[in-house]
Amino acid sequence: MIDNLLLGFQTALTPENVLWCFIGVLAGTVIGLLPGLGSTTGVAILIPLTLTLEPVTALIMLAGIYYGAQYGGTITSVLISTPGEAASVVTTLDGYKMARNGRAGAALAISAIGSFVAAIISLALLMALAPPLADLALEFGPVENLAIMILGLVIVVSFAGGAFSRGMMMAALGLLISTVGVATGFSSARFTFGNVDLLSGIPFVEVMIGLFAVGEVLHQIRVGAAAPIRTRFRDLMITRSELKRSAAPILRGTGIGFLLGILPGAGSTLASFMAYGIEKRVSKRRGEFGKGAIEGVAAPESANNAAANANFVPTLALGIPGGGTTAVLLGAFTIYGLQPGPLLFETQPTLIWGLLVSFFIGNVLLLVLNLPLAPVFGQMLRIPYGYLYPIILLTSFVGAYAVSNNMFSVLIVLVFGLVGWVMKEIDLPMAPLVLGLVLGPLLEKSLVQTSAIGQGSFLVLLQHPISVGILLVALALAVGPTVLRKVTASRRVQQAAAKEKDSVSR
């Protein structure tokens, strides 16, 4: 463990890596801050810029964008009541009210402090949990891996929000899109319709840029904009009593965030909602919630940051992304020729530990940046969206071209931009689609291997105890919520009927 940490510090503390970490968290803050640009979009757009870097440096920067955006997203929520990130939606409730009451600075400060505390605690937990989990996963053969991937898809679908059937539909669509082109291990081209460009498959990064960047821009054009509240430096001073009030919510938020974050697919949005809901229930100042309670900012902001870090547990140890952004990051791994999964801990210790240690450095940088500079970042909100979104479009298309130097990529971005916009408008979840797309090739490989082990039969899945266990969990997650709802509903009906009988007999 100590050796690994030392190795990590050696890697992460080189001037080059610190510089890119700084660039990453700074870009992340700005990206999280700008409405219509989230961490997933940011990572997708900026992957092309990292192609010339060393893999570890590139990933340090991309991960920096991810957790930097968690800090930045808060600024928008507080100042213009428009979340820059889905995970900051609930912060708008009390954060914006605090800003209205002239406490914008305090709201920003407590969320920076809460995020930092949450990050450090959850990182320590991440470093303790991921390696043993990876060790365990290393024992897995193709059969267990297949079961794990099925579990990952089911979890992402059940936590993506919205109807289960729609999530499954999108996950399956992702798998289907991943089959376009010539698959590894097979010689025949599938669904290429005679198009040469499609032979190598539908390119991953371009799909991400289209779905998240272009789709989001098109969606935002229809949504419209809100006016920012100005903050001043002296408002930043947070009072001692505010700090004291926030301590327990920060710790509770961290705990909830981490627990939900390690579930693949649950992600930080759910964590922030849960933390807010629980805080509202346990707080002594329940009445102040929704009117500018600092606890209502501290808890969800800590939770979303803890969840963002915890997301890396399944991403790194199992190769199953925790949410949309980690799914894109996982795609980045494959671009650098790295196979995500438990083997990385053995074959690429420098990369893994360098990356993990860089999170510490990045969060320190973010605290230093955000405490004094939040109002300065706030000024960026005054850039009119009318300039911002054509710039985002320009960068998206140039970036896509840069990935493979091909106009075909640009076309893919446009097509998936429209797809992404339609999905946003009619509320189809994106995360399952992305996960299906990333897992497709891996799933196909383990399908082939599993069927080879079972001599053409998948019953072998039910002969390995570990895979049976994993599949049972998946099944419980898939049908559990529905069954539970039915049971409670029928119980309610019975109770109501009993009451009625009661009143009638009286």
Place this chain on the structure above:
Amino acid sequence: MITTRSAGLAASIVLALIGIAAVLGGVGYGMFVDGGEVGPGFLPVFAGALVALFAAIDVAGRLRRRRPHDAIHEVVAPEVDEELRADLAAAESSDLDIFGRTQRQRTRMLAIVVGILVATLLLVQVLGFIPAFGVMLLVIAVFVERRKWLPSLAVTLVTCAVVYLLFVTFLRVPLPEGVFGAL
């Protein structure tokens, strides 16, 4: 106007058809190879069938449910109380944006922007990549967003210069040049 509900219904029907087409195509590629192992058609059939199945379930669900579908209701988990949901709904409900544009105007802007994007892609062959997208930026800022000419031109020039430096000079991406050469 097309409602979210009917658009969702249409999307699910289209997806169901895509799923069925994928199953038929996949069967053609061969689901299993000689040894009984999974062949190139297996995953397309499997995924296509799942898409078709769940799209059909979704269509059935949408037809059965009469009340308009409530986005916030679905994003916020049932664990979170009603009040929070109501707060969020109230925060989202206003129709006009800060420029006083209505939903209908913004929808028209969206259609225009998509049209401009398609035109830009066609212009890339003629003008070159960066000039074509520069024109796009300028046109959107001035004509769609009604920004002033001079600042829009300045933003366009600075953005193009930064993109050129970053992608052409630094990353050496061979961006397509138009009939007028590099820039």
